[in-house]
Amino acid sequence: MIFDFKYWYYLGRQGLLIHNLQSNMMRNFSWRLGFIFVIGLLVFAVRGIWGMNTASLTPILAAGMWDTYTLARWTSLLGLMLWAGLYLAFHSFGVAFLFHKVARIPWKAALVMQAYVLSLLVMEKLLVLVVFAAMGYSLTVSMFSFGPLAATFLEHTYWIYFFNQLTVFTALIIGIQYRYVKSFTTFSPVSILMALILLHVLAAAFVASFSIMPIDDMMGALVRGGAPIE
16 A cells, blocks of 8 residues: 655654554655755754854954955855754754664654654744744743753853753654654663653753854854954
8 A cells, every 4th residue: 555645644643654654655755855854944044144143253243344244144154054954964864764773663664753853853943043033132042942941050051051952842852753663663662762861861962062162263263264353
């Protein structure tokens, strides 16, 4: 039997989708995954054009170096789009490959699982952008995470960024991955849940480690050619 993959139809019918993946052939999936990619790239592009994470370029603007600032913004946007492509590819094909090899989930099922995970990640970034745009400014933490709470009683930047990676969407993603792994493997439910939680905690710790790196200074030095702004 052959069934058509419909994102919105199966969004609330994951059990039916898993059943179909176990017993039928799927079609019309690739272009829907491609559509998620396009939406993701657009979200990243709008974030860059709006000016999120470009605070390091403000001194160039304040100094009245308009040509340098324009070039810096375009360079920043290009770098952001390259990062967006890697980000989207890793969270779809990369993570699906890891689940396929380590947990022995069928490749197509792992890719479908990560398509929904990727859509949640893109949705989170879009919602954060909408809220920040409505406020007129952006923050270094997400209102959907434990980052704002951690910032109220923690002073170390690393731990604030660590808790900022643990969001409401992280819980939803763990729920989706748990359901697929449990359906396509013979591991015990408890071990699957513990492994997924540990995996996301380790990923949060890894991403948070970038917070202690002087990324803004490095980017500023790159677009200024290493010369200080006077």
